[in-house]
Amino acid sequence: MQPDPIQTAKLAGTRLYHFHGGLRLRHNKQVSCELPIARAALPECVYVPLMQHSGQEAEPTVAAGQKVLKGEVIGRCDHAGGGWVHAPTSGTVNAIARHPISHPSGLDGVCVLVEPDGLDQWTALQPIADWRDAEPAELRELINGAGIVGLGGGVFPTGRKIEEASRRGIHTLILNGAECEPYISCDEMLMREQPASIILGAQILQRAIGADRTVIAIEDQMGAVYQALARAVAATDATAIDIVKVTTLYPEGGEKQLIQVLTGLETPSGGRPTDLGLLCQNVATATAVARAVVEGKALVERIVTVTGSGVRRPRNLAAAIGTPISDLVEQCGGYAEGAARLVLGGPMMGYSLASDANPVIKAANCILVLTENDIQPPQPEMPCIRCGECARVCPALLQPQQLHVTVRNGFWDDTIEAGLADCIECGCCDYVCPSHIPLVDWFRHGKSELRRVAAERAGAENARRRYEAREARLARLKQERRQRMQEKKQALGDQRAKQERIEAAVERARSRRRNET
Numbered sequence: 333m334q335p336d337p338i339q340t341a342k343l344a345g346t347r348l349y350h351f352h353g354g355l356r357l358r359h360n361k362q363v364s365c366e367l368p369i370a371r372a373a374l375p376e377c378v379y380v381p382l383m384q385h386s387g388q389e390a391e392p393t394v395a396a397g398q399k400v401l402k403g404e405v406i407g408r409c410d411h412a413g414g415g416w417v418h419a420p421t422s423g424t425v426n427a428i429a430r431h432p433i434s435h436p437s438g439l440d441g442v443c444v445l446v447e448p449d450g451l452d453q454w455t456a457l458q459p460i461a462d463w464r465d466a467e468p469a470e471l472r473e474l475i476n477g478a479g480i481v482g483l484g485g486g487v488f489p490t491g492r493k494i495e496e497a498s499r500r501g502i503h504t505l506i507l508n509g510a511e512c513e514p515y516i517s518c519d520e521m522l523m524r525e526q527p528a529s530i531i532l533g534a535q536i537l538q539r540a541i542g543a544d545r546t547v548i549a550i551e552d553q554m555g556a557v558y559q560a561l562a563r564a565v566a567a568t569d570a571t572a573i574d575i576v577k578v579t580t581l582y583p584e585g586g587e588k589q590l591i592q593v594l595t596g597l598e599t600p601s602g603g604r605p606t607d608l609g610l611l612c613q614n615v616a617t618a619t620a621v622a623r624a625v626v627e628g629k630a631l632v633e634r635i636v637t638v639t640g641s642g643v644r645r646p647r648n649l650a651a652a653i654g655t656p657i658s659d660l661v662e663q664c665g666g667y668a669e670g671a672a673r674l675v676l677g678g679p680m681m682g683y684s685l686a687s688d689a690n691p692v693i694k695a696a697n698c699i700l701v702l703t704e705n706d707i708q709p710p711q712p713e714m715p716c717i718r719c720g721e722c723a724r725v726c727p728a729l730l731q732p733q734q735l736h737v738t739v740r741n742g743f744w745d746d747t748i749e750a751g752l753a754d755c756i757e758c759g760c761c762d763y764v765c766p767s768h769i770p771l772v773d774w775f776r777h778g779k780s781e782l783r784r785v786a787a788e789r790a791g792a793e794n795a796r797r798r799y800e801a802r803e804a805r806l807a808r809l810k811q812e813r814r815q816r817m818q819e820k821k822q823a824l825g826d827q828r829a830k831q832e833r834i835e836a837a838v839e840r841a842r843s844r845r846r847n848e849t
């Protein structure tokens with residue numbers, strides 16, 4: 333790509349670039365930024381899902397009836413991609429049971445149900461006395477044990493991500509504060525109200541991965557945020573932290589798009605930012621890291637934007653993980669008239685929830701309540717008119733119309749070649765398609781089908797290998813048996829010949845004796 337600097341957004345000596353496509357969307361963020369972040373009250377029961385990270389579900393480490401303290405480990409998964417889960421408050425484990433969880437599949441998941449005792453008492457905390465003296469490996473281990481995952485939505489365990497990054501060699505840490513989806517303001521409010529903890533988290537992360545510098549990316553319309561972060565940087569001895577305003581363009585907060593804007597570099601298809609010596613983390617993740625290292629506190633709460641025209645008093649709440657969404661809506665004045673749909677995440681990449689009994693999870697950055705007026709009636713799907721609009725806006729440089737044809741027809745090898753794995757499901761193509769083709773739904777379906785086909789192929793390949801190994805083993809056994817029989821036959825023949833020689837010698841001796849007498 334030919335670098336194209338955006339002069340107006342040049343800051344701190346950092347030159348900025350464009351990514352392909354994208355959309356300018358109405359922001360609708362202001363409405364939830366008018367009130368400061370408030371602490372959500374604890375519910376009567378917290379429902380803590382054991383599946384809040386990529387990878388496998390954690391195994392419960394507690395039993396029903398057991399007392400737990402806030403921050404105590406209640407679920408553990410040490411597989412790649414897995415993470416630890418901690419009690420969000422002190423109380424009694426009521427049950428470990430299936431419960432609706434917030435997941436695009438809409439399926440239930442195993443939750444640890446904790447009834448708060450009202451004391452909210454922390455377990456014995458073990459912070460690192462001085463993180464500047466700590467070994468990077470010690471920092472990484474502590475971050476891993478604190479159950480921190482990417483709070484921007486990725487939910488990959490941060491400890492594992494920085495472990496891998498530190499092995500690859502990272503020169504720049506990028507803190508992503510560019511919250512590009514409409515309505516979501518939890519990161520903006522966090523940067524306004526707790527900038528010092530973000531800067532501290534950046535310094536710790538920088539040490540943990542061995543990076544030389546940090547770039548904090550924020551949107552160009554977050555004026556108050558820039559000042560808050562700049563003051564926080566000035567109040568520390570940090571010298572290698574730059575704050576960069578990027579032009580507000582959806583989906584600029586996407587990891588690959590943000591990297592392209594900041595560096596002009598494209599993350600290779602199938603590759604990772606670490607291939608370029610970069611590590612991207614969300615600003616809320618940096619705060620969680622600071623809290624874990626300096627205070628010894630595990631990730632047991634997060635800031636959630638509760639917003640949309642279907643809620644009376646939109647705002648940001650710091651909520652314990654496991655709090656039912658209905659409690660948060662209640663604390664924001666309840667549902668407004670006409671509230672019709674609950675979405676977890678933003679309007680572009682979020683997914684609808686079937687119930688407000690679903691609990692807050694680590695990935696829950698926004699609860700969006702839409703009214704009937706906000707929801708467009710479903711439009712009939714028309715044939716593709718090859719207008720090319722979808723390709724024009726695709727930030728991943730894909731050809732969505734062609735991708736759609738390959739997925740729809742189940743041409744899985746063509747789908748892989750067309751770059752389905754690079755689709756970030758941003759929804760830009762859907763948004764502009766005049767034929768109302770639900771492209772992203774097709775791409776999500778295609779990805780899950782590709783996983784199934786890959787598993788089937790791997791299964792068939794394993795079966796073929798097992799069959800060939802069995803055939804080879806049987807042939808070897810047959811050959812060994814034949815060999816043994818031949819050897820036995822040979823041995824018997826030798827034995828018989830020997831016996832005959834002995835008998836002949838005896839006979840000769842007898843006949844000699846007879847002749848002598």
Ligand code: SF4
Nearest residue numbers: 726755756758759761
């Ligand atoms: S959803 Fe995928 S294909 Fe569509 S614009 Fe976004 S990245 Fe491109």
Ligand code: SF4
Nearest residue numbers: 716717719720722765
């Ligand atoms: S935007 Fe819709 S109609 Fe236009 S080329 Fe893409 S899929 Fe076809």
